[in-house]
Amino acid sequence: MKIFLIGMMGxxxxxxxxxxxxxxxxxxxxxxxxxEKSENMKIKDIFEKKGEKYFRVIESSYLEKLTQKNGPFVVSTGGGIILNSKNRYLLHNENTFYLKVSPNELKKRVHLENRPLLKNNRDNIIEIYQQRKELYEEFETIDITNLNEWESVAKIIYKLNIEKDLEVSSSFQNVRIQSNALKHIPDNNIIFLSEKVNQLYGSFFPQKKLILPNGEKTKDISYVLKAYEYLLENNVSRSDTLIGIGGGTITDFSGFVGTTYKRGMNFSFYPTTLLGQIDASIGGKNGIDFKRYKNVVGTINLPNKVIIDPISLLSLEDKLFLEGLIEGFKMCLIAGGDFYNFFKDNLELLLKRNLDKLSWFIKRSVEEKLRIVEKDFNDTGLRSSLNLGHTFGHAFEAITGISHGLSVGWGLIKEVEYFKEKNYLQKNYYLEIIELLEKLLPENIRKIQTNSKEMIHYIANDKKIGERKKIKMPILNSPGNVIIKEIDISEFFEIL
Structure with missing residues (x-):
């Protein structure tokens, strides 16, 4: 596959x-x-010393060689490459995408250095844009004016029709990883989705869709009532399928509505955040918030299927993506073995959102959670191992208001410190895990100090421990070796 990107400077x-x-x-x-490498000088110097015509000849020669070269590769072209009719002919025979940005936005973005055509005047970009506009628009256009870099990349990748599917090994829950799945939602379904997902991918979906607010406020009883009204107005029956497309908020909400509407209807999830794909959509827990208590009203009921489109993760802002990586790292610690080693060896590629590595990471995270949930579906024992990092993380989240995934990352750091101090965890594993967590969790969050008494108060209330002052806590002895142990809460003063 060869990909050519064209568009204005900036x-x-x-x-x-x-x-x-x-x-x-x-x-x-x-x-x-x-x-620049072949001429050993900057573009602006080539223009000044040898002229634009000379530059355009070299530019066209490079393009022709690349169109004749076997792929795969991705090419960034110069802004003026489309001025030559032969170049346009060559580009029309390739996967060529015009990255459209409005002239006013270009004016804000573009730097004057090494831009000889601007002549040190940003206003000149408006005239150049108007001169080239029709030539650019001959090609498939991706308007990225109001998108950030990751959202723009997701738009590009979705144009490529990549087909990479992975089957998740589980007889317990139907989960499939399918690239480009968001482009193939069946037309006869009802869809619940967030405003953000609709903005990015709404053009892919059928017309029957209820657009809900971004974030946790959707998980309110008032929106549940609106959802029931919407389903009734559209004559939705139990045999129809409700599809939730979005992060954990949307899958929690859709699962709750799907389970309770007409005593239960068919529902499926297309989670679009990493945390949603490997955690919220897996295991059958669905819920809404009530009177400021998170997930206090809910059900345990598996969706008909979960379809995970890893390309949707490309559009996530960094913070949301890191939240999912932290949750997945927790699963690596629980699983140990090849999964833990994979994470260590491939973290840099995961941070760059390499699609192959990311897909395998999702597959193993889901399989590990399903392995645990299948053995303890009603959450009576083994499933509590999934709370690794959550004992301290939940309290930290309550005190600071920092998002759940990042709070769990902070909690993991503090918990492995505790495990090391109590000789549950060997020093070499401790150092290795801390080093990985430092790459995942932003420094400003790692350095936050909390009040020990306040933290322990929240832990006591979160775990509802009463007079005994002891909690059941997952203890990490080594990656792949987690035990559940009863701990006196007073021990935490040393760490918190």
């Missing part, structure tokens, strides 16, 4: 091209950079 072709290459594990080629 549209982000080089940045986005390099990100695409990391995601797809294919080489990245920047034509302007190649010319």
């Amino acid at each position: 549209s982000g072709k080089s940045t986005l091209g390099e990100m695409v290459s990391n995601i797809l594990s294919i080489p990245f080629i920047d034509i302007d950079n190649e010319i």
Whole structure:
């Protein structure tokens, strides 16, 4: 597969091209950079010393060679490459995408250095844009004016029709990993989705959709009532299928509504956040909030199926993506073995959202959670091992208001410190785990100090321990070796 990105200066072709290459594990080629290396001078110096005509000849020559070269690779072209009719002919025979950015936005983004056509005046970009606009629009257009870099990359990748499917090994819950799944939602279904998901991917979906607010406020009884009204107005029966598309908030909400509407209807999930894909959509827990208590009203009921589209993760802001990686790392610690080693060896590629590594990471995270949930579906014992990092993390979340996934990361750091101090965890594992967590959790969160008494108060209330002052806590002896142990809460003063 060869991918060519065209567009105005300042549209982000080089940045986005390099990100695409990391995601797809294919080489990245920047034509302007190649010319600068071969000529041993900057573009602006080539224009000044040898002229634009000379530059355009070299540029066209590079393009022709690349179209004749066997792929795969992704190419960032120069802004003016479409001025030559032969270049346009060559590009029309390739996977070429025009990254459209409005002229006013380009004016804000573009840097004057090494931009000879601007002549040190940003206003000139408006005139250049108007001159080239029709030529660019001959090609498949991706408007990224109001998108950030990750959202823009997701739009590009969804244009490529990548087919990479993985089956999740479980007889307990029907889960499949399917690239481009969001583009193939059946037309006869009712969809619940968030405003953000609708903004990014709404054009893929059938018309019958209820768009809900972003974030936790959706999980309120008032929105449940609106959902019931919507289903009734559309004559939805128990045999119809409700599909929840979004993060954990949407899957929790959709599962609750699907389980309770007409005493239960068919429902499926298409989770679009990493935390949603490996945690919220897996295991059958569905719920809403009530009077500021999270998930205090809910059900345990498995969806008909969960379809995970890993490409949807590309559009996540960094914080949301890291939350999912932290949850997955927790699963690595519980599983140990090849999963833990995979995480250690591939963390840098996971952070770059490499699609192959990410898909395998999702598969193993889901399989590990299902292995535990299947043995303890009603949450009476073994399932509590999934609370690793949550004993301290829940309290930290309550005190600071920091999001759940990042709070669990903080909790994991503090808990492994406790395990090391009590000689549950060997020092070499402790150092290794802390090093990995430092790459996952932003420094400003790692350094937050809390009040010990306040933390222990929240832990006591969260775990409802009463007079005995002891809690059941998952203890990590080593990756792959977690035991449940009763701990006196007073021991935590030493760490917190």
